[in-house]
Amino acid sequence: MLADLQFSEYGMINLGAEMSLMHLNTNIRQTQKLSLKLQHAVQLLQMSSLDFAAIVRSKLNENPFLEEEEQGEDDEIITGQSGDSGALLCESTPDNTVLEDRDFSIYDGNTGKRHSKEDDVTAMELMASPTTLSMYLHGQINLLPLSRRDSFIAKAIIDSIDDDGYLRTSILDIADFLNLSPTPQIEELMTALHLVQSLEPIGVGARSVSECLTLQCQSIDDISIKNMAVKIINKYLDSLVARDISRLKTLIGEPTTLIEDAVDAIRRLDPRPGWKISSPRVDYIIPDVIVRKQKDKWVVRLNPAVIPRLRINKVYEELFLRQHRKEHPQLTQDLQDARWTLSNVAQRFSTILDIAEAIVRKQALFLEFGAMAMKPLLLKEIANEVGVHESTVSRATNNKYIATPIGIFELRYFFSRSIVSASGAACSPTAIRELMSELIATESPKIPMSDGEITIKLAEQGINVARRTVTKYRQLLQIESANRRVRHAS
Structure with missing residues (x-):
């Protein structure tokens, strides 16, 4: 269009035939745009518990209106090792009388003396020194x-x-x-x-x-x-x-x-x-959610160890509100930020708990009978049940863990696409891998089954999968091929 512009001898611009093509249109469109606070809330939801705790700790150090509540004595703290699928490792004892009756005196082999619990012996002094x-x-x-x-x-x-x-x-x-x-x-x-x-x-x-x-x-x-x-x-x-x-x-x-x-x-x-020789590095996982069976019903609750104990300092807040807030714009911003932080903390854990409860309802058979009973589950199903978007479910299950009686699992572990069996029933890849593991465990050590034979065995039980899928699942289970299994057996 710029090439068609012509200047007349009076300095006027002649648009020529292009003028007839120019016109104005007025359109009304409605778009969604996340505010900065909402974007930050989404980021907080996606963080792991450790990262979120670090953010909260920085808020405590920076904001004068925030303070930390004291932890109750009866709060239960559960931890687990990374990759551990066994029982829960640590749990506080509600009854402190049992601990008080024990003899905590320590025998010193060098001096032949026994130190009582009143002596200045710290826990760090009792720890074994790591061998490098x-x-x-x-x-x-x-x-x-x-x-x-x-x-x-x-x-x-x-x-x-x-x-x-x-x-x-x-x-x-x-x-x-x-x-x-x-x-x-x-x-x-x-x-x-x-x-x-x-x-x-x-x-x-x-x-x-x-x-x-x-x-x-x-x-x-x-x-x-x-x-x-x-x-x-x-x-x-x-x-x-x-x-x-x-x-x-x-x-x-x-x-x-x-x-x-x-x-x-x-x-x-x-x-x-x-x-x-070097001391192995052990990664510990603090689960965000704990599930227990009480009176034939699975009860889900948040792990108190991951919930920040925050509150607004009422003394500072009342003193500030009595003053002229216009004279202290930074403190006004700090108070708003403190209230917003508490709101985000509550929203984050409320969303995680709602999604965890929905997952437990869908996968109750897994908690009862193990991986063989895992059902296929999509993010969309949980999103519809909780009333949030799929992306919210994805963020809320990212790097979040749940402690169950049979182990500690990432929340994402419970999601998988369905594989339709010969009978038309839906089956999850987790259940198929568990079935494969049992088939291989019961095979003859001298005549192990090949991936093709495992495919036939699965088909006999109504599960039709390709041989390459069986190979992929076997590798995920870290099981060697039939040739290597037979050589190890020999």
């Missing part, structure tokens, strides 16, 4: 009859080993750091390194994955399998990592059984030997 990999290796090297110089070099190498058990620092850099006189030669350094590599756990002090696995191969009893494993590690590690066994057979040209036995032996090795 460095401490473990230093303890071994101190028992060896080494000269002062050799011990000094070996300990310097130990101090350079990381938590995985690897020496990722150059041996020459360690020598420069030692600043010994005379300067250690490479032969002396390698002797100290080999000494460190002979310590437990086997494989420690390696400079690469290949070297770590090669060191561990020395524990293989069968000489032929040991030599084949070392050969695969040092020459064909890429094919091993890619699990390309057929290519290994082609490249090596040795008997198939020997190659398979060597590969199995390699897979039983530990690429991170340092983890055997």
Whole structure:
């Protein structure tokens, strides 16, 4: 259109034929736009309990009108380890009289004295000190009859080993750091390194994955399998990592059984030997919701451990309201923010509780009989029952956990699409995986079922799934293929 504009000799713009195409239209449309506060409320709903607790803690530190209520003595706190599907781990005892009658005196083996509970013995003093990999290796090297110089070099190498058990620092850099006189030669350094590599756990002090696995191969009893494993590690590690066994057979040209036995032996090795000694990192889960059966009825309630105990300081609020609020705009904003924070906390946990109750009603059979009774469930079904949008259900179940008598599960665990059986009944993938697990558990160890045979077994029970689906479910269950199961059995 701009190309058609023409200027006359009087400076006027001639729109030409385009003028007839220009017109005004008035349309009224209604759109939804989330306010900043509503957007923030949605973000708070999606957070995990730990992240939400951090936000609340920052609000407590920043807002003068917010204060924390004291926790009641009878509040129950439930925790569980990450991935734990067993019973609940910790629960406070409502009856404190039992604890008061116990003898909490502590015997000190060094002094022969018994400290009573009134003595200054803290819980931290009673905790076992974690053993690190460095401490473990230093303890071994101190028992060896080494000269002062050799011990000094070996300990310097130990101090350079990381938590995985690897020496990722150059041996020459360690020598420069030692600043010994005379300067250690490479032969002396390698002797100290080999000494460190002979310590437990086997494989420690390696400079690469290949070297770590090669060191561990020395524990293989069968000489032929040991030599084949070392050969695969040092020459064909890429094919091993890619699990390309057929290519290994082609490249090596040795008997198939020997190659398979060597590969199995390699897979039983530990690429991170340092983890055997270092204190394992345990991730604990604090469930947001607790479900218990009371009088033949499943009762759902929030876990008090995740609910922030907030309230507005009434003294500060009344003092502020008596003053002229226009003179203190920041305090006015703080008071509004405090009220809004309390409202968001209540809304968040009310939504989580409503959705958890709806899930428990839908999956009551799962709580009674286990994973085999899991029903297919969609976000839309819970959204319709609770009266919220599907996205709200998705956010409320993200990183939220529920404690049940049979374990702690993420709320998302209960959702799955349905698979129609031969009889027309809907079945969930969770139930199918549980059935597969039982079929494999009852198979003959010497004649394990292939994925195709498992597919036929499922079809005989009215569940028609593709073989590739069975393979995917088996891998999710971390169950090896039939060929590997039969080799392990033999």
